[in-house]
Amino acid sequence: xxxxxxxxxxxxxxxxxxxxxxxxAGRKVYLNDVDQTFIDKRIxxxxxxxxxxxxxxxxxxxxxxxxxxNLIPTTSLDPAAECDLVxxxxxxxxxxxxxxxxxxxxxxxxATILASNTSSLPITEIAAHTKRPDKVIGMHFMxxxxxxxxxxxxxxxxxxxxxTATVRQEAIDLGKTPVEVRDVPGFISNRLLMIMxxxxxYSLYEGVATVEDIDTVMKLGMNHPMGPLTLxxxxxxxxxxxxxxxxxxxYGDSKYxxxxxxxxxxxxxxxxxxxxxxxxxxx
Numbered sequence: 001x002x003x004x005x006x007x008x009x010x011x012x013x014x015x016x017x018x019x020x021x022x023x024x025a026g027r028k029v030y031l032n033d034v035d036q037t038f039i040d041k042r043i044x045x046x047x048x049x050x051x052x053x054x055x056x057x058x059x060x061x062x063x064x065x066x067x068x069x070n071l072i073p074t075t076s077l078d079p080a081a082e083c084d085l086v087x088x089x090x091x092x093x094x095x096x097x098x099x100x101x102x103x104x105x106x107x108x109x110x111a112t113i114l115a116s117n118t119s120s121l122p123i124t125e126i127a128a129h130t131k132r133p134d135k136v137i138g139m140h141f142m143x144x145x146x147x148x149x150x151x152x153x154x155x156x157x158x159x160x161x162x163x164t165a166t167v168r169q170e171a172i173d174l175g176k177t178p179v180e181v182r183d184v185p186g187f188i189s190n191r192l193l194m195i196m197x198x199x200x201x202y203s204l205y206e207g208v209a210t211v212e213d214i215d216t217v218m219k220l221g222m223n224h225p226m227g228p229l230t231l232x233x234x235x236x237x238x239x240x241x242x243x244x245x246x247x248x249x250x251y252g253d254s255k256y257x258x259x260x261x262x263x264x265x266x267x268x269x270x271x272x273x274x275x276x277x278x279x280x281x282x283x
Contacts, residue, residue: 001111001166003173006085007032009077009100014117015089016042017145020049021174023070024063030072030079039073046071049146080107085170087139089117092242097121098129105130113163115139119190120243122250123156123183133158137167140187141176143235151176152187185250190243193231197240198259200228204279205261211279229279233272241266 004027008019011033019031019042033039050064072079077100080086086104090096097116104114114136116126127136138154151171155164164180171178181187186194200214209217215227232240241258248256265271265278272278 001084001113001162003027003084003166003170005083006030006087007074007077007080007083008087008089009033010089010091010117011039011042012089014141014143014145015087016046017143018087018089018117018141019071020046020067020146021176023067024059025174026066026070028070028072030074030083032074032077032079034075036073036075039075043068043071043073077103077107080104080112081109083108083112085113085115085167087115087117092118092121092239094121094125097126101126101136102129105132111135113137113166115167117141119239120186120246122185123154123159127156127158134160135163137163138183138187139167139171140189142189149175149177150189151178152189153178153180154183154187155180156183185247186243191247194240194244194247195255197228197232198244198256198262201232201259201262204229205259233278233280233282235272236274237262237270237272237278238266 006022006027007030008015009032011031019029022029031039047068050059050067053059054061054064086108088097088100090100101114110132114130116123116138117140118138119140123136123138127133130136133156136156137159138152140152140154142148142150153164153167168178203209203214204211211229215229218224218227241262244256244258248258269275270277273282276282
């Protein structure tokens with residue numbers, strides 16, 4: 001199966017990035033959200049990113065024009081009926097995702113693949129809300145999507161070999177490197193990353209070192225491009241907490257228990273860069 005037309009549900013940072021790389025790869029892409037203004041802002045942001053790529057010689061004016069022409073804003077799910085692939089990139093909440101997948105199952109032809117960009121929720125459970133669990137798969141992109149090369153492919157218990165092969169090829173066609181992982185809480189990326197972030201928060205909580213020194217150890221000692229507390233701020237502390245709670249519940253192991261300091265920051269509204277304050281303060 002070849003992907004020529006797709007829909008991305010959710011015009012946030014992740015959804016916008018996924019739509020951008022698909023449009024640049026020549027796919028006709030419907031970018032869906034409930035708020036037209038939000039979609040318009042995201043497309044304007046994509047426009048600015050493409051303009052920067054032109055200034056750096058990465059793409060041409062013609063490349064930009066073709067990519068933007070491939071992006072079609074919509075507040076309706078109805079165009080999903082003509083799509084080969086739908087990628088959901090909305091809030092990390094099972095009830096909300098389940099409702100969307102149930103709607104898509106009714107709208108889309110039997111051959112349409114339904115993918116979730118979830119970073120931690122079980123694909124098998126999402127698929128159970130459709131009549132096509134063989135066509136449901138996890139397609140977890142990394143942030144920022146246009147830059148990061150990895151895509152985690154997560155097979156649910158019923159995901160078919162054909163669906164997996166199609167999504168693998170699509171990821172390659174988008175210039176990404178697909179890695180297949182089992183449907184377990186946190187998959188691989190967040191199973192490893194969130195333990196590191198959580199341990200960094202515990203180190204701060206216990207007074208082992210300052211925020212800056214914890215990050216410096218990982219940058220200079222382990223050659224990480226940014227420290228774990230900076231990275232947590234960029235991801236969003238509420239998102240980190242939600243993923244940790246899913247892993248803690250899913251594995252039942254105390255090593256995944258979120259640090260009390262992380263919970264306190266989230267309750268205070270200190271969510272990281274997006275709120276102006278997290279482990280660091282942002283202008």
